[in-house]
Amino acid sequence: MSQRQSLIASKQPSILAATLLVAGPVCLQTLVSCGSWLLAFALLGRYTDETVMAAFGLANTLCNLAGRYLLWGVGAGFDTLASQAWGAGEHLQLGLYAQRVLLLLLASVCLPLSALWWFASPLLEAAGQPAAVAAYASLYARYSLPSLYLQALACVLIKALLAMGKARAVTVACVLSELTLLGSLLALLPHSRTALRGAALASVAASAVQTLVLLALAAADAQCRGCWPGCTLAALRGWRAYLRLGLPACLMLLAEALSWDLVSFLAGLCASATGGAPHAPRTLLAAQGLLQAYVSTCYCVPTGIGRGATTVIGNAVGAGDARRAAAAARLAALLGLCSTAALVALLTLLRAPLVRLFGAPPPVQQVMLTLMPYVAGFVFADGVQMCLTGVITGAGRQAVTMPVLLLAYWVVGLPAGAVAAFTWPRLGLLGLWLGMTLAVYLHTAAYVVVCFAPWGKVAIRWDRAIAEARERLEQPTAPPLQLEAEPACTVEPLGPLPPMAQGSSPATSVQ
Numbered sequence: 170m171s172q173r174q175s176l177i178a179s180k181q182p183s184i185l186a187a188t189l190l191v192a193g194p195v196c197l198q199t200l201v202s203c204g205s206w207l208l209a210f211a212l213l214g215r216y217t218d219e220t221v222m223a224a225f226g227l228a229n230t231l232c233n234l235a236g237r238y239l240l241w242g243v244g245a246g247f248d249t250l251a252s253q254a255w256g257a258g259e260h261l262q263l264g265l266y267a268q269r270v271l272l273l274l275l276a277s278v279c280l281p282l283s284a285l286w287w288f289a290s291p292l293l294e295a296a297g298q299p300a301a302v303a304a305y306a307s308l309y310a311r312y313s314l315p316s317l318y319l320q321a322l323a324c325v326l327i328k329a330l331l332a333m334g335k336a337r338a339v340t341v342a343c344v345l346s347e348l349t350l351l352g353s354l355l356a357l358l359p360h361s362r363t364a365l366r367g368a369a370l371a372s373v374a375a376s377a378v379q380t381l382v383l384l385a386l387a388a389a390d391a392q393c394r395g396c397w398p399g400c401t402l403a404a405l406r407g408w409r410a411y412l413r414l415g416l417p418a419c420l421m422l423l424a425e426a427l428s429w430d431l432v433s434f435l436a437g438l439c440a441s442a443t444g445g446a447p448h449a450p451r452t453l454l455a456a457q458g459l460l461q462a463y464v465s466t467c468y469c470v471p472t473g474i475g476r477g478a479t480t481v482i483g484n485a486v487g488a489g490d491a492r493r494a495a496a497a498a499r500l501a502a503l504l505g506l507c508s509t510a511a512l513v514a515l516l517t518l519l520r521a522p523l524v525r526l527f528g529a530p531p532p533v534q535q536v537m538l539t540l541m542p543y544v545a546g547f548v549f550a551d552g553v554q555m556c557l558t559g560v561i562t563g564a565g566r567q568a569v570t571m572p573v574l575l576l577a578y579w580v581v582g583l584p585a586g587a588v589a590a591f592t593w594p595r596l597g598l599l600g601l602w603l604g605m606t607l608a609v610y611l612h613t614a615a616y617v618v619v620c621f622a623p624w625g626k627v628a629i630r631w632d633r634a635i636a637e638a639r640e641r642l643e644q645p646t647a648p649p650l651q652l653e654a655e656p657a658c659t660v661e662p663l664g665p666l667p668p669m670a671q672g673s674s675p676a677t678s679v680q
Contacts, residue, residue: 184497187484188477188504191331194340196473203466205347209354209368216358221365224305227298228365230430231310235285236317238426239278242419244270244324246411249565251332252483253638259487262642263332264396267325268404269411274321282317286310305365312369316376323376326383331480333393338386346379410641417567424574428583428608432601433457439590441597442536449532453598456536459529460544463516464551470508471552474501475559482563486638491631498560498620498629505556509549516545540602547606550613557616564634566619569627573615582608 181187247270254263285292290307294300323342330338353374357367387393436457437450478501485494516523520541524534561567586604589596596603622628 181493184481184493184500187334187481188474188497188500190477191334191336191480192470192473192477192504194336194473195331195476196469198340198343199469199472200466201344201347203469205350208351209371212354212358216364220299220301221305221363224302224309224365225368227293227302228306228309228313231289231293231306232286232313232317233426235282237320238422239282239419240274240317240320240324242422243278243412243415244274244328245418245422245562246270246414246416246567247325247328248332248418248479248562249414249483249567250411250641251329252480252563253487253565254642255332256484256487257489257638257642259642260392260396261398263329264398265401265403266411267329267396268398268401269407270415271322271325272404273408273411273415274324275318279318279321283314286314286317305363308363309365309369312366313372316373319373319376319380323380323383326380326387329396330383330387330393331476332483333396334480334484335390335393338383338390342379342382342386345382346375349378350375414565414567417569417571418562421567421570421574424571424578428578428605429461431583432586432605433461435587435590435601436598439597439601440595442539443599444594444596448536448597452530452532452536455529455533456540457598459533460537460540463523464544464548467509467512467516467548467552468555470512471505471555474504474508474556475562477501478556478559479563482560483565486564486631486634487642489635489639491635494564494631494634497563501556501560502553502617502620505553509552512552513545513549516548517542520545536598540599543599543602543606547602547609550606550609554609554613554616557613557620560620561616561629564629564631565637566627566629566634569619573612573619577608577611577615578605581611 182190247266250266251263254260254266286307287310288307289310290303293303293306298306327339327342330336350371353371354368357371358364433454437454439448439450439453441447442453442456478497481497482494482501485491485497520538524537524541529537558570561570582604584604585607586601589600589603590598591600594600618625619627620629
């Protein structure tokens with residue numbers, strides 16, 4: 170180990186502390202986002218009818234699949250580059266990467282999707298959606314358009330701050346954003362001529378607050394200011410090389426999301442929950458929607474662990490510390506196993522009160538009670554793979570993920586689930602869940618091989634990951650930075666959150 174690496178290692182926090190100081194705030198952020206989304210749906214239900222609520226659900230699907238998922242997916246390569254640049258002490262390179270990713274997101278995602286959002290109504294009608302629902306969903310998308318550009322900037326800022334270990338700033342911005350969303354909904358929904366217009370404007374206000382707070386906190390931080398190289402034409406180069414990291418991550422996100430959308434569609438075609446007594450399609454659809462909501466809530470903990478693993482491993486790879494990177498990977502897997510085992514125990518032991526939580530009709534509750542043990546088995550494997558995804562991202566091995574997802578979900582899981590649901594043994598909704606459970610266990614097993622196998626071309630080799638990171642960082646795209654040696658993973662102590670961030674409660678956040 171070189172003298173520089175020895176200095177860095179002596180100043181680093183422990184791997185567990187570094188992981189948890191990122192994981193904790195990210196988990197809180199995801200819970201708050203989940204809770205605000207559910208409350209928004211409840212408020213719309215109070216002030217609107219079924220058509221508007223259906224349009225809100227459709228608009229969120231449109232804005233997530235053709236918007237936030239693409240932003241955060243294409244931007245996912247920046248997780249690897251930013252954490253490795255920070256770990257290597259190449260701070261100006263991190264700032265250059267941020268400029269490059271922001272310009273790429275604006276050019277390749279925001280501008281094309283602006284046209285899609287603006288002309289969403291005829292496209293949704295052509296896809297078979299009712300005209301009234303499509304019109305309302307298009308209205309929501311048009312008024313939400315500014316948030317698409319704000320989210321592009323927020324995406325880059327959040328990923329940069331997390332790579333630097335500054336998770337507290339991200340949490341504060343997220344909590345303030347969600348409070349703005351809830352306050353705006355309460356203020357706008359009762360008085361807006363159309364409730365969806367009010368909901369869209371509330372979303373824009375929340376995105377604006379989040380982005381402005383992130384900018385202010387970054388500008389006030391000396392280390393963040395030290396990462397800014399000034400506007401440079403170098404940000405217009407290297408897009409193809411970046412997309413080799415970003416596109417696989419984007420396709421990974423979309424492949425999983427689309428598989429669940431297809432499962433939700435097929436749920437409405439099932440005749441029963443488990444192959445026994447028949448159920449009404451609306452009962453099965455309602456049960457499926459609530460079960461997916463519980464699964465989304467369970468994602469909060471493994472999402473945080475995976476994000477912490479990305480930061481610590483990326484920093485270690487950038488610093489050339491293979492031993493620390495390997496240890497962080499093992500710790501992420503262990504934390505994933507323990508946390509998801511605890512979640513499975515809670516889902517199993519407390520399934521009755523959890524099912525009653527939303528006050529669903531008795532037939533829906535009965536279907537959920539029957540399927541909850543199977544859902545718990547799904548959650549266990551899915552939580553572990555989310556933690557391992559953080560390991561793969563930190564190592565910069567996103568290219569191996571897409572073949573795994575296509576095989577596990579689209580070649581094996583979905584066809585097997587459809588056969589089990591509709592052909593043999595005609596298990597209905599349970600058959601779909603068994604197919605997805607088979608897919609996620611294949612997914613997790615493949616990721617275990619990628620992260621820990623001592624053989625195979627796809628397995629992570631930390632010396633090779635370090636060499637690839639060094640090769641990227643040595644490209645002459647940024648001026649050299651003259652700074653004193655600093656820790657490779659400088660994680661800001663979390664400290665107490667402001668009063669408004671305490672006691673926050675729980676989906677759908679693509680951060």
